[in-house]
Amino acid sequence: MSLLEIRNLSVRFGADAPPVVDALDLTVEAGEVLAIVGESGSGKSVTMLALMGLVDAPGIVGADVLRFDGSDMLRLTPRQRRRIVGKDLAMVFQDPMTALNPSYTVGFQIEEVLRQHLGLKGRAARQRALALLERVEIPAAASRLDAYPHQLSGGMSQRVAIAMAIAGEPKLLIADEPTTALDVTIQAQIMHLLLDLQRDRGMALILITHDLAVVAETARRVCVMYAGEAVEVGHIPTLFERPAHPYSEALLAAIPEHSRGARRLATLPGIVPGRYDRPHGCLLSPRCPYVQDDCRARRPPLEAKAQSLARCFHPRNQEGLV
Known part of the structure; x- marks a missing residue:
């Protein structure tokens, strides 16, 4: 049995509102490092907040399965949930300065x-x-015990947040863009620390990030999200070398190193569909350079392709892999 199993997860803010996370399937094995990538607003953080039980009203969370370490997270009482969240299941939030109580x-x-x-x-x-x-x-750790958060730098605050997250010796640690608010040199130190802790403790790690270079160096699998859906899930480095979904392909093409020598950086035209202007068919169809009629007519399911799971009727890079 997987440590974390999510089947058909949906999150919406209001009973009649369109979902911000829709039909999401995801599994995490014990000791695994899984990366979740995608543009801002693609539903990465909301998915993990739903798992943690931190989606407040008017948010509505639904799923066929939302199970962690054998516990049905949707059926737990508040008391039962408090025994798990913060201990076996912990999260490091994006902004360390607001994660700590001043x-x-x-x-x-x-x-x-x-x-x-x-x-x-x-x-x-x-x-x-x-x-x-x-x-x-943390240097001079004994003296920091009596310090208040405002007396710490951003890097130290993030280290304190990580210390709190691992205090209960979690089986799964979720790191939500843990380096976004930090200097570049500190980012590398924090990532090294998280991976060192993951290896030492044998815990699973979900890393939410925009940095594909970090994903390539650290993760075993990656889930690519777009407009609230998982559009591709696969192993590293196969997914990076031969992406099946056009959106995965576009994300990788947007890495500046891939445009070296070109006059302009590679981009994906258009914008992510909003809550009330979602296309009828594939959500990427208004922006996809490979769109065909069936893409506009029906929503593709997430299903096995030659090298990954992908939500696409006409996947890329299938030659020689079938």
Whole structure:
């Protein structure tokens, strides 16, 4: 059984509103590194927030299966969910400065996780909090326990957020664009830290990112999302070398290195469809250079192609692989 299994997940904000995540299928195995990529607004973060139970009203989450480590996440009571979220299932959010509570010290916030999920108190909690700060490579860790978030840099704040996330020794860690708000040099350090922790603890890692170079170096599989749908899911490096979906192909072509020597960078014309202007057929059809009549008439399912799962009637790069 997979550690995480998602079948036909949908998220909408209002009973009559179009879905912002639609018919999403996804699995994650124990110890696996899965990357989720796509443009801003493609539903990457909302998918993980739905799993964590953090989609508030008027948000509506539905799924045929939303199971983590054998638990049906849609049927759990709030008390049962609190035993899992923050312990076995944890998340590092995109902006470290807003992920931490400005009214409490770093030590208090880490110790609160330890009290809630591991039952540690007093000196034991304090020592464990210090060990966690040292594990995420914060210099002068003992002095940072009594610091407030505003006294930390962005990189240190993100390290504190990671320390809180791993405090309960999670089986699955979700990192939602964990380096977006950081300097380039700090980004590399944070990514190295996350992967080091993943290997040491044997936990699964879902990495939400725009950086395809990071995906190529770190992930075992990648899920490409577009307009709330998973349009391709496949293994690295096969998907990068021979993408089946035109959107995957366009994302890879947009990497600046691929346009070296050209007058202009490669782009995909048009814009992502909004909530109320979604095309009847394939959601990429208004922008796809390979569109045909059946693409405009019907929505393609996510199904096995020669090298990956892809949501396309006319997949790319199939020659010699069938």
